[in-house]
Amino acid sequence: MQDLEPSIDKQAFLPIYRQLKEIIKEKIADGKFRPGDQIPTEYELCDQFEISRAPVRQALAELVNEGFLYRQQGSGTFVNHHRGETAVSLRVIVTEDLWIPSLNKAVSIYNSEQKSPRVRLEVETLGRPQLRAKILSAVGRGEAPDIALIDWAWVAEFANLHFLKRLDRLDPLWAEAVKADLFPAFIDNSTPALYGVQPEASVSLIWYRKDWFSKEGVELPRRWGEFVEVAQHFKRFPLAFVGGLKGGETTIYQLLPFLWSTGGKLFSQGKVALNENAVRAVGFLVDLVHKYRVASPDVVSFEWDRAARLFAQGRVAMAIGGSYEKALIQKVSGWNEEAFRKRVGCIPIPAGPGGESAATAGGMVYVIFRQSREAELTLEILKKVMSPPLMWEFCTRTGRNPTRVSVAQTMDPEKAWFPYRVSKLLHSAGARPAIPEYAKVSEQLQLMIENAISKRMSPQQAVEKAREIIEALIP
Numbered sequence: 147m148q149d150l151e152p153s154i155d156k157q158a159f160l161p162i163y164r165q166l167k168e169i170i171k172e173k174i175a176d177g178k179f180r181p182g183d184q185i186p187t188e189y190e191l192c193d194q195f196e197i198s199r200a201p202v203r204q205a206l207a208e209l210v211n212e213g214f215l216y217r218q219q220g221s222g223t224f225v226n227h228h229r230g231e232t233a234v235s236l237r238v239i240v241t242e243d244l245w246i247p248s249l250n251k252a253v254s255i256y257n258s259e260q261k262s263p264r265v266r267l268e269v270e271t272l273g274r275p276q277l278r279a280k281i282l283s284a285v286g287r288g289e290a291p292d293i294a295l296i297d298w299a300w301v302a303e304f305a306n307l308h309f310l311k312r313l314d315r316l317d318p319l320w321a322e323a324v325k326a327d328l329f330p331a332f333i334d335n336s337t338p339a340l341y342g343v344q345p346e347a348s349v350s351l352i353w354y355r356k357d358w359f360s361k362e363g364v365e366l367p368r369r370w371g372e373f374v375e376v377a378q379h380f381k382r383f384p385l386a387f388v389g390g391l392k393g394g395e396t397t398i399y400q401l402l403p404f405l406w407s408t409g410g411k412l413f414s415q416g417k418v419a420l421n422e423n424a425v426r427a428v429g430f431l432v433d434l435v436h437k438y439r440v441a442s443p444d445v446v447s448f449e450w451d452r453a454a455r456l457f458a459q460g461r462v463a464m465a466i467g468g469s470y471e472k473a474l475i476q477k478v479s480g481w482n483e484e485a486f487r488k489r490v491g492c493i494p495i496p497a498g499p500g501g502e503s504a505a506t507a508g509g510m511v512y513v514i515f516r517q518s519r520e521a522e523l524t525l526e527i528l529k530k531v532m533s534p535p536l537m538w539e540f541c542t543r544t545g546r547n548p549t550r551v552s553v554a555q556t557m558d559p560e561k562a563w564f565p566y567r568v569s570k571l572l573h574s575a576g577a578r579p580a581i582p583e584y585a586k587v588s589e590q591l592q593l594m595i596e597n598a599i600s601k602r603m604s605p606q607q608a609v610e611k612a613r614e615i616i617e618a619l620i621p
Contacts, residue, residue, distance in 0.1 A: 252530030
């Protein structure tokens with residue numbers, strides 16, 4: 147970010163806010179603040195000029211009103227496109243501010259390559275709990291954003307409701323090239339339709355305290371029995387996981403691999419396949435709580451981030467979670483990258499009877515809504531976001547994992563050690579079923595696990611009840 151060199155004369159007749167306003171305008175006119183550049187924050191301007199926030203706010207407000215600047219919620223204040231130039235605004239909804247820099251970079255690249263129309267973004271950041279309801283409400287009012295970042299599991303449902311544009315129809319050649327470069331878990335070979343693009347991949351896993359394991363001489367578990375032995379070794383600090391309806395989709399994303407690790411499936415040849423393997427998987431989760439007593443009965447009431455927070459606080463040796471929790475764990479623990487790498491490791495769900503170790507692939511997906519008036523232009527921005535250079539930059543900056551194999555292959559195993567590790571898990575990770583009814587199916591699976599762990603039903607009864615209801619949900 148560039149510094150403003152001129153100073154403010156506090157004894158001058160001209161008000162302070164007017165002096166600051168003229169300084170910023172001069173920097174824009176001189177090209178030192180270019181269209182799309184972020185200017186210093188209010189606090190930075192206060193520190194730099196040793197003035198209070200009141201004149202800073204007034205100066206920025208007037209520059210916004212006059213069209214020199216524009217504000218972007220959750221991100222900052224930016225230089226507008228040259229006055230008199232046409233700029234198309236695209237509305238975007240994301241879940242975290244960490245997505246915004248890549249979007250801004252994509253717009254900056256696009257604007258530098260095109261004379262017109264120029265693009266600017268109006269970005270709104272919403273937490274996951276608000277996201278689904280907010281989007282559904284906006285679509286119902288006919289006010290859907292141009293772009294939204296949604297959970298992978300929602301894409302099929304939103305597409306079935308005709309909310310989304312098919313990207314493969316907007317640009318078939320580009321869509322085919324992107325699909326050919328994705329990890330297998332993110333490709334639906336049953337249909338050519340592409341309704342969204344995923345710039346980062348997450349994978350379910352087990353977090354473990356590498357430093358504790360090393361100190362105690364504990365080997366990493368490869369099978370369920372070893373997993374129990376390791377958890378029991380740590381006695382008062384064993385295991386946490388999210389195990390009920392309150393955890394929402396996190397419950398299924400993180401626990402579904404226990405079914406797969408027995409060789410079981412949710413669906414087979416279009417039919418519900420919850421059988422003895424599902425009973426075995428649910429029974430093992432119940433035993434972790436009640437028989438082996440390595441996890442608390444309170445897991446049924448854990449919210450989606452509770453297990454990760456307990457792990458970050460040093461209250462458990464292992465937590466079933468997802469790679470996307472790395473930033474949360476570092477924030478809660480206060481560990482920098484070096485400390486995190488020294489203390490934390492990750493492994494897939496160990497193999498169950500008759501199966502192999504397993505993990506769930508997931509992540510957030512950019513979609514374009516049918517209500518967008520600028521679908522073609524919006525896709526041009528998403529093309530930039532999905533380009534190898536910007537995907538590499540985003541994943542390197544955030545510790546997330548790329549969805550494109552070509553990008554994963556360019557990441558330094560040492561500098562980008564965590565994305566590199568996650569990419570190894572992705573090669574064998576499975577995907578949740580891409581069906582329009584998935585949200586309702588997931589809710590029944592969450593209830594199945596909660597009913598069993600809370601002892602309201604036996605594992606057999608819980609699985610049979612879930613199978614009965616899911617069969618009624620699926621046409």
